[in-house]
Amino acid sequence: MDIKTLKTFQSIVKYGSFIRAAQEMNYVQSTVTMQIQKLEKELGVQLIDRRNGKEFQLTEAGRIFHDHSLHIVKSMEQAQTTLSNLQSGETGHVRIGVTEPTGSYRLPVILQRFMSDYPNIRISVEFANTPALSERILRGELDFSLCSAPDLGSDLYFEPLFQEQFVALMPVSDPLALKSDLTVDDLRGHRLLITSATCPYRRKLEIAMQETGNVTFETMEVGSMTALKFYVESGLGIALVPKIMAEPASAGTTIRALKGSFIHMTSGLLCKASAYPLQMAGRRLYQYLQQQLSE
Structure with a gap:
């Protein structure tokens, strides 16, 4: 049993004619007749009572099966559409x-x-x-x-795909706020707020520091990247954070550029x-x- 055969059966019932169903389905009439005979054989019941060459009526089994076939075809069409959309990336x-x-x-x-x-x-x-x-x-x-x-x-x-550029986020009261941009040496003597040791941004920062001469800094670890700016707002230190996260600067803080390619993350x-x-x-x-x- 396939969906085409079920649609043929439904078309016969809809138009009340094998000939009209064949025309609508773009089949020759013999194909329609063979499909219905095959369907009845598969189901083991007679669906259509053929009185003569032109007139017919559904048997009781035919009426019951027709009602079920409407749901079957609808479900199969929905399944086909879903699978097609899935394959094409639409769902x-x-x-x-x-x-x-x-x-x-x-x-x-x-x-x-x-x-x-x-x-x-x-x-x-x-x-x-x-x-x-x-x-x-x-x-x-x-x-x-x-x-x-x-x-x-x-x-x-x-x-x-892109590079995350870093800036220095600091309290407006910090002396470094008087500078337009900063170097690593400028950060000496200031507390740096850093993320956890497993954070790739933290590792990138440490590598950048080492490349500039193994400079050591006072640090305070804050486990959340997004929380850093709130700790800066409270005056706890300076944070090197992605530019997209720092702008616009929140109340009580200011942003300064870092000279050169001091730190970025791909x-x-x-x-x-x-x-x-x-x-x-x-x-x-x-x-x-x-x-x-x-x-």
Whole structure:
């Protein structure tokens, strides 16, 4: 039994004629007759009582089966549409991971536009640092992530898209606020607010410090990147934070540029190497993020 045969049966009932059904289905009449004979054989019952060559009526079994066939065809058509949309990337569920500040400052607006264009695609967003997101991708718990580059040697594919530029965020009362831009030496003697040891931004900062001459600083660890600016507001120290997160400066704080390429972080799209290129809805979202974030 296939959907074409069911539609033929429904067309016969709708038009009350084998000939008219054949015309509507673009079949020869013998094809329609053979389809109904095959259907009755498969079901083991007579569906149509043929009184003569032109007139017929449904048997009781035919009436019952016709009612059921309407639901069957509708369900099959819906399933076909869903599978077609799934294959083309028009529907599905995409699980993505994201680090801060991208997750809070860049992603919401992009996802809002994407989901307006593709309302049948459901998206789940998981926040974590790059090492944790890498593990979840390898375990198959995430389709891909928007984060910094992973450690070398992992079974992951990373595509860089943009650089997160850092600035110095400080209280307006700090003497360094009198300068227009800063160097590493300017930060000596000032407390630096830093993120946790597992944070890629913290590691990048430490590498940059070492490259400038192994300068040591007084530090205070704050476990959340997004919380740093509130600690700066309270006068607890200076934070080197992504520019997108610092602007505009909140009350009581000010922003200063860092000279040269003192610190920046490359961010991009990360997925399992064996899963690249992504398929279906994941591919659709991946390509959309590529376009939006590399502009």
